[in-house]
Amino acid sequence: MALGITFIYSIVRLINWAMGAFYMVGSYLQFILVTQVFGVDRWWLAVPCSVALVFVLGALLEPILIRPMFAGNVERKDEYATVVTIALLLFMTAVASGISGPYQRTPGSNLGTIVLGPLPVSGARFAALVVALVALGLFYLFIKRTWLGMALRAAADSRTGVQIAGVDLARIDQFAFGGGVALAALAGALLAPVFLVFPTNGAMTTTKGFEIIIIGGLGSIPGALAGGLLLGVVESLGTVLIAPQYQNAYGFLLVLLILLVRPVGLFGKRLREV
Amino acid sequence: MKTVALGAAAVLLLATLPGVANPSLLHLLTITFYYVVLATSWNLLAGMTGQFSLATQTFAAIGAYTTGLTVYYLHVPIWAGILAAVAVSLLCGFVLGVLVLRMRTIYLAIATWAFAETVHISLGAAYNLTRGELGLSVPPLFGSLEPAPYFEVFLILAALATLTAWSIARSPLGSFMRAIKDDELRAESVGIDTVRVKIFVFTLTSGMTGLAGAFYAHYVAILSPNIADFSVIGTIITMVIVGGIGTVAAPLIGAPIVETLGALLSRYGEWDLAIFAAIVIVLMRTSTGGIVEAGRRLLSRLRQAQTT
Amino acid sequence: MLLEVRGVSKRFGGLQATRDVSLALNAGEIRGLIGPNGAGKTTLANLITGIYAPDSGEIRLRERRIDGARPSAIAHRGLLRTFQNTRLFGNLSARENLLVTIYAWCGLAAAARMRDEAERRAAHLLQLTRLDAVAELPARALSGGQRALLQLASGFMHPELALYVLDEPFAGINPVFVETILELLEHHRKHRGVAYLVVSHEMEIMRRICDRVAVMIEGAIFLEGSLEEIVADEAVIDAYLGRI
């Protein structure tokens, strides 16, 4: 999730507040595909389909909602991006609960409980971890080995530079937006059996994503990975050592601590804005 | 002065309403006034100063739960609970502001989001303390839940909030705030201590929201984490955008429209939020002056079309 | 001595933007700063006005260190600047753009007391700059020349303005506005002893107004003197030819 937010931010230079909504859509698509089309045993087939559909959705929405920001007719770009993506979040959440109601659903899982060393782990959780790692590997290969991946990395370095090289920046933005929300949908689809499917199920993951970004530093991909790890450790430690019901508060305390000692995050650059 | 007199007249006129209106209308208006306060504080912060907070509803919840919990557990009088609520929300606003407002603007939005969702979830999770979704029972302010006196209280709160916003907007502080929104680096170069102004506004609006939240707690009587739901900030943003972001009148125009529409659409489920969100997106793409400005433009275009 | 810059260096990544720059200005002096593109003129302006903190060296305003201080604190002491691409508060009216400077100086507590004084100064400047007709328009609705003029005028609102750093104040400006700008500069120099550091490539104007000119090349001050002395220096011409 944090990777998706960072991915969009580093290229399109905006925070997409609606990430949670795409997570939610990913989980709903997974639910529908598993229960209506593929069946529980072929859940792994449903995952790429859900992700691909959300990618298309993101790529379709970008030109309508985000591109006007760069066309020069928007006076305050940040304000525009923030309000529009928050409105999009509310819109998608409201439509979801309008259609499906507030019920919590689950696509079910064909995986039983696995015992890993001393710890029993739910199969679905474990599968989510494995698939997420595989997907991150593929994402890494895509970014490192393909022309498009190279252009995306280049655009994160310099938006002017890629235009000079002859890249159509509008297409890159569209792809990056689609790709970023597809990453959110991947999380949504994989975690659907664990955290269930309901209209606001993306909120918690988005919050974790933002916390990770402050911890790791805005716009830094290694920061996102390290921040995620640190957040996970602190939350589990807090759960074990203090009290489990405040699990979500530990992360925020960590954020406050980071802001106090190193406001730009672990991997952020110290930059005075001009 | 004329504006103040006009406003005072409108408040007095509204104050007589409980004599004639039915309770459900009074309830609707009471909630509208509550939202006017929240929207005004968000508008001061985001609309006038350019600092996007996503935690307005959270400060309302902090205010509400502070008074709720102190009254419930410590059995202090209600007014002491409300005072504590204001103090705690001011303090939270100040600390968060000091930590975040030195950073680039976007950090405030990210940090307040994380703050808002953490508080929201923790309120539900701290079941032993807050009774979570079951709701904390809070004594009503006036002994009964008869809406008329609450209507008057929230009318006064909304009027005070609007008066505050109005006088700030016309004061040098108001020009500092709008200067920061327009060009923070230049504001700093001209000699404005931008960090101090931002922290001040953030703290002030946090206290204002906390106060409204505290009174709200003693109106609804059963307090649940819903008060901090993200859809609340969505509603607030919608109200301000519809009313014309950055103008003092925005909440006064936006809140009644959104509340009334919401009440009319409530029987169809949550579709009202979808409609509001769609309106916001359309307004952002066409006119940031809000619905009045958009209407004015449409009218003048129609008139032009007629004359040609 | 009004301003003293001593051995100031600033590095951005691999680029040494300024190296060991020293510069001194007296009250009421107009100093020009010229040099080829990328010579570090704007960086120097940013260092003096607190937008960057220098890596080494010190900057003093009336004997007191200001390097590393926030721009607002430096502005408070009477050192203001304009920006190369005119920056204004676009949604504030022209009049409010002027008022903000004075309120920022005196602080909110004293603002009410200063109100009449501030309004009077603003009205006077609006009249001088012939912007009174557009005083109530938002600054973003003004023409390029009007905007440049307003940006400049906003600094003169400061009651204790001592040094005004002007970054390309004449670039792309209609000659009519240029004359008004020059009148303003001269007026405040004569009556209040305001000093100016002017970064500009409009040589004709620089020649008219500057007592002395400093040439910056590759981040360092290469030569100081009258414009005649500078033009006569073969090494400066070499530098402009790109022969370092």
Place this chain on the structure above:
Amino acid sequence: MPISAGSEALRLDGVVSGYEPGVDVVRGASLRALAGAITIVIGPNGAGKSTLLRTIFGFLAPRAGTITSGDFELGGLPPHRIKALGIGYIPQQINIFPSLSVEENLKMGAWTLRGRRATIAERLDAVYDIFPALAEKRNHRSSSLSGGQARMLSVAREMMTQPQIILVDEPTAGLAPSVVPQVYAILTQARTATNAAILLVDQNVEGALEIADYVYVLDLGRVRADGPIAEFSLERTRELIRASLRG
């Protein structure tokens, strides 16, 4: 669109452009660049030289006037379309992608040729021949390059597509003196080898005069003087600079 030597590759007529509304930086510039020739634009700071190149490459839309290349009107096209027409732009700032390796940077230069593996490999070899320093560091991150090497890379990157028209803005700024002749050698090589039209904006007037074929002097957004290189001796140029410094 092959262009024969000496034919007109690029033509500007009365071009007006600028960044801020109401402030024109280029104020009615007219000039042309011939194929197989280096045309230099010199002039004092703020004359609008860089803005002129940015306008040709589509980062700014001209407010008036026309920019034509052959039968194509370039004014108003986005940069990637202009690049696709065979026009390259080497901007003033060092233009590399620091998080990409040196070779990836060069490949990005060949974006419009992507998929044509053989051509790209050929061009890479050619570029490495000219810049052995880059060949040595081909798999390093380009952020590890020195300032001079980074400048070399940003020039080399544009050579990957062998553009018919090359817009060059201050290619030697910040370069060690020893590398400067090399950069000029590349430009002259491009002129003869691919018959490209080169429009060069340079602060290193002396160096640029040595390789130029035609000279334009720009001041305050307009062409003040122009002529073939023979008319611009070093003496006359020094006098021009002196005059403009004098105001």
